[in-house]
Amino acid sequence: FVQCTGLCKTYTVGGEQVRALDHVSLTVERGDFIAICGPSGSGKSTLANVIGGLDQPDSGSVVVDGVDLARAKDAELSAYRNSHIGFVFQSFNLQSHETALENVISPLVVGGVGKKRTRRAKGMRALERVGLADRAGHKPTQLSGGQRQRVAIARALVNNPALIIADEPTGNLDSHRGAEVMAELERLNREGITLVIITHDQAVAARAGRVLTIKDGTITETRGRA
Amino acid sequence: FVQCTGLCKTYTVGGEQVRALDHVSLTVERGDFIAICGPSGSGKSTLANVIGGLDQPDSGSVVVDGVDLARAKDAELSAYRNSHIGFVFQSFNLQSHETALENVISPLVVGGVGKKRTRRAKGMRALERVGLADRAGHKPTQLSGGQRQRVAIARALVNNPALIIADEPTGNLDSHRGAEVMAELERLNREGITLVIITHDQAVAARAGRVLTIKDGTITETRGRA
Numbered sequence: 200f201v202q203c204t205g206l207c208k209t210y211t212v213g214g215e216q217v218r219a220l221d222h223v224s225l226t227v228e229r230g231d232f233i234a235i236c237g238p239s240g241s242g243k244s245t246l247a248n249v250i251g252g253l254d255q256p257d258s259g260s261v262v263v264d265g266v267d268l269a270r271a272k273d274a275e276l277s278a279y280r281n282s283h284i285g286f287v288f289q290s291f292n293l294q295s296h297e298t299a300l301e302n303v304i305s306p307l308v309v310g311g312v313g314k315k316r317t318r319r320a321k322g323m324r325a326l327e328r329v330g331l332a333d334r335a336g337h338k339p340t341q342l343s344g345g346q347r348q349r350v351a352i353a354r355a356l357v358n359n360p361a362l363i364i365a366d367e368p369t370g371n372l373d374s375h376r377g378a379e380v381m382a383e384l385e386r387l388n389r390e391g392i393t394l395v396i397i398t399h400d401q402a403v404a405a406r407a408g409r410v411l412t413i414k415d416g417t418i419t420e421t422r423g424r425a
Numbered sequence: 426f427v428q429c430t431g432l433c434k435t436y437t438v439g440g441e442q443v444r445a446l447d448h449v450s451l452t453v454e455r456g457d458f459i460a461i462c463g464p465s466g467s468g469k470s471t472l473a474n475v476i477g478g479l480d481q482p483d484s485g486s487v488v489v490d491g492v493d494l495a496r497a498k499d500a501e502l503s504a505y506r507n508s509h510i511g512f513v514f515q516s517f518n519l520q521s522h523e524t525a526l527e528n529v530i531s532p533l534v535v536g537g538v539g540k541k542r543t544r545r546a547k548g549m550r551a552l553e554r555v556g557l558a559d560r561a562g563h564k565p566t567q568l569s570g571g572q573r574q575r576v577a578i579a580r581a582l583v584n585n586p587a588l589i590i591a592d593e594p595t596g597n598l599d600s601h602r603g604a605e606v607m608a609e610l611e612r613l614n615r616e617g618i619t620l621v622i623i624t625h626d627q628a629v630a631a632r633a634g635r636v637l638t639i640k641d642g643t644i645t646e647t648r649g650r651a
């Protein structure tokens with residue numbers, strides 16, 4: 200379902216080179232639940248962004264659901280991503296002038312999905328699933344850190360994506376809320392949705408079918424069904 | 426050292442009231458290390474901001490190191506806060522146009538502390554303590570999530586504050602880096618610095634001398650030396 204081959208990405212700052220991805224290859228089968236772990240700064244978010252089509256590698260290829268992300272044209276890639284990939288950003292990336300509900304339904308608005316009433320209903324359901332129905336009208340500045348994180352998660356779910364990429368989805372949540380979110384993601388996985396979760400939380404990694412460890416931009420270990 | 430009495434803070438959004446703080450009282454002795462835990466949305470960050478003088482309660486009082494934060498004039502409060510309180514924000518609050526080093530030394534620049542060369546040396550030492558000496562020239566957009574978190578931590582340490590308030594300081598860190606950060610904070614605590622740490626991480630709370638649990642804006646439990 201996701202096939203990465205020889206991904207390389209290097210940043211240059213002040214004359215110094217940072218190898219964020221150094222020949223990374225990995226395969227994710229449809230319906231897999233994989234966790235990606237590793238030290239701070241090891242390349243996890245960079246890898247997540249490349250798999251999600253949000254960033255381009257310097258070399259190597261990424262094929263998601265048969266779509267070669269490097270070959271796809273911008274508009275085509277953007278439309279594919281909007282309808283097929285749910286992405287939870289490590290820093291949430293919410294629109295500060297929009298309410299929680301408006302933020303959650305933005306993939307539906309962008310994709311022109313359904314009528315306004317249908318979109319709002321879907322958005323409220325997604326908010327209920329993360330325990331935030333009573334915060335639908337709050338803007339991000341009127342939400343706690345963990346509530347913003349959950350709005351980002353709800354937004355990733357609203358379009359029933361085939362692939363969910365979640366970058367540190369429980370970092371601002373207490374263990375109870377974190378377990379709720381993971382139960383929701385695992386339920387979707389059992390229904391066939393492919394899950395790629397970047398996490399520092401060993402409790403989350405323990406629930407994955409396979410755990411990849413990345414260090415200095417290379418995958419150093421794979422545990423679980425290989 | 427920190428005395429809070431009857432703190433209340435209510436937000437109103439779309440006609441609905443949210444009681445973020447509901448008659449909160451607590452005492453922190455000089456040199457204490459206390460952890461504040463509780464569910465997402467329970468009022469922890471609101472409490473941290475009020476103790477740190479960054480936000481005002483609707484009623485109740487906060488006295489830090491003999492300074493009544495409600496009575497203090499703006500400029501006086503701002504100067505006191507800059508030199509005596511190190512604050513680590515849940516969402517980091519870094520300046521995106523400045524480098525990691527410039528972000529770290531901003532409390533020294535604001536306070537007019539020392540010469541430029543001294544400030545840069547202090548800033549580099551603070552970055553070393555969080556393992557980021559080799560990222561001094563990177564701007565926040567050129568850093569990973571956990572690296573930004575560590576820059577926010579280094580900034581809180583650079584001025585040798587008497588009180589450190591850290592809101593979820595390890596949420597984006599792997600367990601190794603998280604333990605490094607906690608070891609650093611505990612070392613400062615042993616030297617007499619007062620620590621107030623908001624955390625969802627039970628491993629962090631376990632190291633505190635006292636753990637306060639907050640739920641729906643009220644303190645429901647206190648464990649440890651009371």
Ligand SMILES: Nc1ncnc2c1ncn2[C@@H]1O[C@H](COP(=O)(O)OP(=O)(O)OP(=O)(O)O)[C@@H](O)[C@H]1O
Binds near residue numbers: 342346445463470
């Ligand atoms: N500016 C605001 N306007 C309206 N409601 C607000 C505002 N700021 C915070 N709130 C609400 O107040 C409550 C407490 O927020 P706070 O940020 O203190 O929670 P928290 O305990 O830090 O949560 P988390 O663990 O998720 O960071 C939340 O329910 C939040 O929705």
Ligand SMILES: Nc1ncnc2c1ncn2[C@@H]1O[C@H](COP(=O)(O)OP(=O)(O)OP(=O)(O)O)[C@@H](O)[C@H]1O
Binds near residue numbers: 560567597599
């Ligand atoms: N735009 C950029 N310019 C320069 N260096 C960058 C840039 N973006 C990321 N980096 C560097 O690339 C490395 C990998 O970053 P990445 O965000 O993928 O790490 P990560 O594994 O997600 O870390 P964390 O667990 O802290 O979130 C880091 O060392 C970071 O400093």
Ligand SMILES: [Mg+2]
Binds near residue numbers: 243244571
């Ligand atoms: Mg990251």
Ligand SMILES: [Mg+2]
Binds near residue numbers: 470471
């Ligand atoms: Mg908070």
